[in-house]
Amino acid sequence: MNILVSACLLGLACRYDGSAKEYPAVLALAENHTLIPFCPEIYGGLSTPREPCEIIHGCVRSQSGVDVTPQFEKGAQEALRLATALQCKCALLQDRSPSCGVGIIHDGTFTGGLVQGDGLTARLLMENNLRVLPATRAAELAQCQCPSNCRHHGDCIACREHHRDGTPSYCQR
Numbered sequence: 001m002n003i004l005v006s007a008c009l010l011g012l013a014c015r016y017d018g019s020a021k022e023y024p025a026v027l028a029l030a031e032n033h034t035l036i037p038f039c040p041e042i043y044g045g046l047s048t049p050r051e052p053c054e055i056i057h058g059c060v061r062s063q064s065g066v067d068v069t070p071q072f073e074k075g076a077q078e079a080l081r082l083a084t085a086l087q088c089k090c091a092l093l094q095d096r097s098p099s100c101g102v103g104i105i106h107d108g109t110f111t112g113g114l115v116q117g118d119g120l121t122a123r124l125l126m127e128n129n130l131r132v133l134p135a136t137r138a139a140e141l142a143q144c145q146c147p148s149n150c151r152h153h154g155d156c157i158a159c160r161e162h163h164r165d166g167t168p169s170y171c172q173r
């Protein structure tokens with residue numbers, strides 16, 4: 001299965017401070033899946049290093065107050081373009097980021113506080129029916145999750161969708 005992955009999780013130094021956030025459980029998925037690295041903030045036109053940014057009242061602002069919402073929106077659109085072109089069923093994204101965060105993001109105060117919410121890229125991918133998981137849930141993709149244990153790793157997400165629909169699934173193969 002093709003999985004869109006936050007590039008920093010694979011060890012690429014694209015974070016705001018020029019660092020990476022290598023995540024061994026994500027790298028391990030390369031054994032059974034095709035991992036496609038992507039950094040929406042770079043593809044949105046921002047440089048590395050860059051100011052830290054957080055979502056404040058629906059807009060993304062840098063720590064000095066610059067509105068960078070257009071760059072974050074462009075990065076999200078480019079992520080969706082790539083995921084669609086390569087038929088990714090799933091995205092695995094870095095926690096808490098205003099682009100990639102899934103379920104929990106920084107609260108806009110630049111003090112380390114957290115709130116419930118999604119980054120702009122995560123939200124757009126979810127709105128377009130990708131299964132979007134935070135890196136902390138990478139292990140869920142490490143093996144087939146199919147209830148029939150079909151071992152078709154590449155299709156296991158699709159299997160689960162078909163099972164929920166009650167229609168024939170890849171598991172019958």
Ligand code: SF4
Nearest residue numbers: 006007008015039094
């Ligand atoms: S935008 Fe996403 S991929 Fe890029 S550095 Fe931030 S968390 Fe990593």
